[in-house]
Amino acid sequence: MRLGTPAPATPAAELARLQWTTAIVAGATLPHWPTLPFWAPLLLGVAIAWRLAIAALEWPVPVRTLRLLLALAAFCAVLFSYRTINGVEAGSALLVVMIALKVLESKGHRDQLVLIMLSYFLLFASLLTPRGPFTAVYLLLLLWLTTVGLLQLSRRGPLLQLRSTGALAGRLLLQSLPLMLALFVLFPRLPGPLWAIQGTSTSATSGLGDTVNPGDITSLALSDEIAFRAQFLSTPPPARDLYWRGPSMTNFDGRTWSMSIGDRRNVAASVEYLGAPTEYRVMLETTGRNWAFALEMPKLAPDERTLRMGSDYQLRTFPGTPRGTRLDYRLASYTRFRALEPLGEAEREMFRRLPPESSPRTRELVQGWLADNPEPEQLIERGMDYLRSQPFFYTLTPLALREQPVDEFLFDTREGFCEHYASAFTVMMRVAGLPARIVTGYQGGELNGVGGYYIIRQSDAHAWTEVWLEGRGWVRVDPVSAVAPERVALGSWRSALAGERVPGSAFGRLQWVRRALLVWDAAATYWNEWVIGYGPQLQRALLDALGFDGAARAERWSKLLLLCVGATLAGSLLVTLQLAWRRRRRTPVDEAARELAAFTRRLAHLDVAPRAPTEGPAAYAARAESRLPHAAGEIRAIIAAYLRARYERDADLAALAELRTRVSAFRAARA
Amino acid sequence: MFAPARSLENWAASWARRRQGADAHSVVLKRRRIYILPTRFGTIFALMLLVMLLGSLNYGASLGFMLTFLLAGLGLVLMHHCHGNLLGAEIKLLGAHPAFAGERAEFRIALRNDTAAPRYEIELAHERHATSPVDAAPGAQETLRIAVPTERRGWVTLGRFAVVTRHPGGLFRAWTWVHMDARCLVYPRPAPPGRPLPESAGLGLGGKPDVGDADFAGLRPAAPGDPPQRIAWKAFARSDVLLLKQFAGGDREPCELDWDALPDLEPEARLAQLARWCLDAAADARTFGLKIPGAALPLGAGPQHLGACLEALALCETGER
Numbered sequence: 001m002r003l004g005t006p007a008p009a010t011p012a013a014e015l016a017r018l019q020w021t022t023a024i025v026a027g028a029t030l031p032h033w034p035t036l037p038f039w040a041p042l043l044l045g046v047a048i049a050w051r052l053a054i055a056a057l058e059w060p061v062p063v064r065t066l067r068l069l070l071a072l073a074a075f076c077a078v079l080f081s082y083r084t085i086n087g088v089e090a091g092s093a094l095l096v097v098m099i100a101l102k103v104l105e106s107k108g109h110r111d112q113l114v115l116i117m118l119s120y121f122l123l124f125a126s127l128l129t130p131r132g133p134f135t136a137v138y139l140l141l142l143l144w145l146t147t148v149g150l151l152q153l154s155r156r157g158p159l160l161q162l163r164s165t166g167a168l169a170g171r172l173l174l175q176s177l178p179l180m181l182a183l184f185v186l187f188p189r190l191p192g193p194l195w196a197i198q199g200t201s202t203s204a205t206s207g208l209g210d211t212v213n214p215g216d217i218t219s220l221a222l223s224d225e226i227a228f229r230a231q232f233l234s235t236p237p238p239a240r241d242l243y244w245r246g247p248s249m250t251n252f253d254g255r256t257w258s259m260s261i262g263d264r265r266n267v268a269a270s271v272e273y274l275g276a277p278t279e280y281r282v283m284l285e286t287t288g289r290n291w292a293f294a295l296e297m298p299k300l301a302p303d304e305r306t307l308r309m310g311s312d313y314q315l316r317t318f319p320g321t322p323r324g325t326r327l328d329y330r331l332a333s334y335t336r337f338r339a340l341e342p343l344g345e346a347e348r349e350m351f352r353r354l355p356p357e358s359s360p361r362t363r364e365l366v367q368g369w370l371a372d373n374p375e376p377e378q379l380i381e382r383g384m385d386y387l388r389s390q391p392f393f394y395t396l397t398p399l400a401l402r403e404q405p406v407d408e409f410l411f412d413t414r415e416g417f418c419e420h421y422a423s424a425f426t427v428m429m430r431v432a433g434l435p436a437r438i439v440t441g442y443q444g445g446e447l448n449g450v451g452g453y454y455i456i457r458q459s460d461a462h463a464w465t466e467v468w469l470e471g472r473g474w475v476r477v478d479p480v481s482a483v484a485p486e487r488v489a490l491g492s493w494r495s496a497l498a499g500e501r502v503p504g505s506a507f508g509r510l511q512w513v514r515r516a517l518l519v520w521d522a523a524a525t526y527w528n529e530w531v532i533g534y535g536p537q538l539q540r541a542l543l544d545a546l547g548f549d550g551a552a553r554a555e556r557w558s559k560l561l562l563l564c565v566g567a568t569l570a571g572s573l574l575v576t577l578q579l580a581w582r583r584r585r586r587t588p589v590d591e592a593a594r595e596l597a598a599f600t601r602r603l604a605h606l607d608v609a610p611r612a613p614t615e616g617p618a619a620y621a622a623r624a625e626s627r628l629p630h631a632a633g634e635i636r637a638i639i640a641a642y643l644r645a646r647y648e649r650d651a652d653l654a655a656l657a658e659l660r661t662r663v664s665a666f667r668a669a670r671a
Numbered sequence: 672m673f674a675p676a677r678s679l680e681n682w683a684a685s686w687a688r689r690r691q692g693a694d695a696h697s698v699v700l701k702r703r704r705i706y707i708l709p710t711r712f713g714t715i716f717a718l719m720l721l722v723m724l725l726g727s728l729n730y731g732a733s734l735g736f737m738l739t740f741l742l743a744g745l746g747l748v749l750m751h752h753c754h755g756n757l758l759g760a761e762i763k764l765l766g767a768h769p770a771f772a773g774e775r776a777e778f779r780i781a782l783r784n785d786t787a788a789p790r791y792e793i794e795l796a797h798e799r800h801a802t803s804p805v806d807a808a809p810g811a812q813e814t815l816r817i818a819v820p821t822e823r824r825g826w827v828t829l830g831r832f833a834v835v836t837r838h839p840g841g842l843f844r845a846w847t848w849v850h851m852d853a854r855c856l857v858y859p860r861p862a863p864p865g866r867p868l869p870e871s872a873g874l875g876l877g878g879k880p881d882v883g884d885a886d887f888a889g890l891r892p893a894a895p896g897d898p899p900q901r902i903a904w905k906a907f908a909r910s911d912v913l914l915l916k917q918f919a920g921g922d923r924e925p926c927e928l929d930w931d932a933l934p935d936l937e938p939e940a941r942l943a944q945l946a947r948w949c950l951d952a953a954a955d956a957r958t959f960g961l962k963i964p965g966a967a968l969p970l971g972a973g974p975q976h977l978g979a980c981l982e983a984l985a986l987c988e989t990g991e992r
Contacts, residue, residue, distance in 0.1 A: 088730070113712055113841065117712075117715065117716065117719055120719065120742060121719060121722075121723070123738060124723050124726070124735060124738050124739070127732055127734035127735045127737070127738050128726065128727075128730045128732045128735055129732075130732070130733070130734065131734055136734060139734075139738075143738070143741070147745065150840050150841075151839050151840060154712075154837065154838070154839070154840050154841030154842075155791075155792055155804075155838070156792065156803065156804050157792060157803065157804050157805070157806065160791075168839060172745055172748050172749065172752065172839070173741070173745065175744075175748045176741055176742075176743075176744030176745040176747070176748050177741070177744070178744075179740065179743070179744035179747060179748075180737060180740040180741040180743075180744045183736075183740035183743065183744070184733075184736055184737055184740050187736065187740070189728075189731070190728050190731070531733055531734070531737075532733050532734070533733070534733050535731060535733070568747065571744065571747060572747060572751065575747070575748050575751040575752075576751055576755075579751055579752065579755040579758075580755075582786075582787070582788045583755060583758065583759055583786045583787070583788055590785075
């Protein structure tokens with residue numbers, strides 16, 4: 001009602017409130033800093049400093065026109081930085097700059113409360129993108145801080161001590177937790193968005209790209225970021241078979257390999273699966289792409305609704321699936337297979353195409369092989385032999401390649417990593433007239449013994465060659481296995497490159513650090529699965545387990561909403577009980593009187609007449625002592641403790657505690 | 672506040688009055704009489720939660736849901752804390768000192784907290800005004816003052832007031848209406864000074880005051896015409912300032928303040944002039960008596976006598992009112 005009544009505040013008190021407000025606002029913007037343009041936190045800092053200077057040093061308040069101009073400029077700057085004001089990141093940036101301007105013009109109680117509210121909203125905005133458990137704890141701390149701010153700034157009187165307010169904020173949040181959990185589990189979730197989400201995220205999407213340019217992938221190979229996790233439901237295949245297939249590269253311009261455009265045909269039917277399937281589950285990190293990774297060669301179930309197999313045997317999500325969602329899928333793959341895609345003459349030509357003037361030295365070399373023996377199998381063997389016999393090195397830090405990358409690599413530098421080898425080998429095969437392409441993906445992975453799953457990191461990225469042979473279809477050839485067999489055999493280049501600067505190697509000898517990292521990763525996985533991934537499917541599974549199975553959606557929802565109401569009421573009851581319990585306790589003074597009453601009741605059993613209303617404690621003690629001379633010392637000590645707890649100025653709880661122990665000891669001794 | 676809201680509040684308060692009955696001078700706030708509604712800030716907070724919920728649904732953001740529900744839980748918890756902040760508090764009427772008409776009558780009301788937990792930011796709202804909020808530590812008693820403007824002499828009643836809190840968080844406003852039978856005496860507004868005191872020595876009112884009980888009451892700067900035997904010569908020797916010794920009760924001739932001595936004034940103006948004279952006489956430490964319709968106070972002096980005289984003036988039935 002009279003919300004706006006300004007409290008008559010001293011400048012010092014006003015400054016304290018202002019400091020609180022600005023600290024809270026600055027804290028709430030922290031999670032956004034990584035995605036904000038550099039000038040946005042700067043603007044906020046300047047606005048806060050200016051506002052504090054207005055309060056403390058009596059600087060002039062900027063005039064209205066200037067504020068409007070600033071707002072317009074900030075709006076345009078956001079629009080310029082993001083090319084839109086839609087989407088989470090641009091929206092958050094806009095929110096931050098508008099908050100900065102609000103800070104500048106804030107005056108009084110109401111503006112400060114509005115800023116607190118906006119801080120809550122900023123925290124919320126930072127949660128629209130999935131966050132790990134560590135970040136969640138950090139955000140919880142910021143939430144606590146904001147709540148302390150709410151408690152402080154909603155006061156009209158002087159601010160309270162940080163300790164008591166901090167404790168109160170913590171208690172309030174703890175009391176809200178049960179309801180949060182109940183609503184989180186029970187509130188009906190929607191399978192899709194309410195309105196279209198703009199894919200305007202400017203964050204670098206990590207992972208494999210849609211081109212391969214030997215030299216690019218160095219940074220990726222060094223990244224410890226997790227690409228996906230895979231949990232095998234049957235026996236895991238050996239490491240050398242762990243080829244996680246991703247996009248294939250067909251077009252080559254002499255430097256860069258890129259994907260062919262468009263789906264050529266449904267190739268799934270052409271695969272001949274051999275041996276027993278390996279079943280597993282993949283938990284994919286967000287990539288911003290529409291492709292998924294699978295162990296070669298996946299066999300999709302007929303009713304598969306998450307993934308489809310496009311051309312080049314590549315798994316993709318169905319059109320319309322929002323990008324940036326965390327995919328979680330189950331698959332069956334056969335590590336023994338024949339990819340018998342029939343290729344027409346035009347298609348064979350496409351897989352043989354090379355830029356006309358490129359790689360003259362390579363052409364010369366391969367022409368020699370062709371003259372010796374034009375058998376396709378023999379040509380592949382010659383290529384591998386060449387890599388084996390010449391001094392090639394596997395390294396993550398190769399020399400730069402200039403005009404003729406393939407020639408320079410094959411004849412001059414002779415050092416590189418998977419992409420160099422795959423690129424060079426594919427070019428050799430194409431020169432030899434065999435249809436060939438590069439397949440990118442991941443190879444190997446690290447077993448997390450704690451969680452029982454494999455972690456596949458960006459540093460496990462790999463590239464290999466596929467050659468098409470008449471009658472055998474696409475055959476995988478991994479030229480790296482010729483140069484650095486450990487890379488493939490062990491499923492990781494970590495051991496192959498013991499001396500190199502590679503992630504995790506610094507911890508190589510510290511087993512407990514590695515173990516802690518694995519535990520942490522397991523926690524992050526459970527977090528992703530049960531918290532981030534809690535959606536309509538999990539909710540439905542949970543309801544089925546609770547016995548609501550088979551209900552129609554409307555019925556399910558009404559039940560869920562009813563449960564939400566029930567949870568709210570139960571939460572209310574819980575809080576009421578807690579509060580009543582806190583209020584039930586009396587002050588130390590009353591407690592002391594109660595202890596004395598218990599003591600006199602005990603003494604009454606020992607034939608000491610109850611204390612008369614007019615009888616002081618000291619007189620009563622004297623009377624009791626004369627009745628019970630053997631207990632005189634104890635009685636005197638109890639009465640002394642009582643007098644301290646009850647009448648001493650600033651009697652603390654220690655005196656009461658002493659009284660309590662003495663009385664209970666006395667009662668126990670004479671029970 | 673809008674007029675409709677105010678009339679709604681009045682209607683609700685009178686409904687509460689019928690429901691609760693009148694209160695004694697000491698009230699412990701029970702559940703039955705504590706009301707609670709969201710404030711405007713609380714409503715905005717709820718709207719923000721709604722926006723957050725829609726956003727979470729749209730983005731399927733689990734952590735967004737978590738924050739939304741945590742804040743919703745926080746709102747609920749804050750509501751209970753706000754209610755609990757009043758629950759069990761004791762409100763006691765301490766009284767009110769008399770005031771002159773035109774001044775504010777100040778009712779003193781105590782807030783007692785007999786629980787182990789502190790109570791924060793409790794204020795009293797009366798008519799359109801609210802006191803500044805107080806915090807009450809465990810076992811503490813805090814005094815709040817409601818100032819009621821007065822216009823006429825006589826009794827002014829406190830009427831309904833509300834005990835209000837928005838702690839913690841300011842999302843909710845919990846309140847209770849209290850209807851205590853509290854009244855404060857309002858003296859007539861004294862006439863402006865100027866008219867000298869009547870110098871009529873004790874005709875038929877109480878005779879000469881007993882000079883024997885004249886007590887030394889202090890010193891004041893001497894003025895021309897003061898009797899030389901009252902000059903404090905010893906003080907003059909020390910400080911070169913002429914001071915006059917004053918004696919309570921025995922200073923000057925006693926004066927009679929008589930209703931009938933002011934035939935030229937309207938009845939209320941007469942009372943105002945008499946109040947002024949009472950104050951002047953007391954300030955001069957003179958003994959004085961008062962005679963008005965329905966009451967006659969004998970000669971006397973001191974604050975109690977002054978209070979009795981002003982009370983008589985405040986409650987005087989002039990026949991016009």
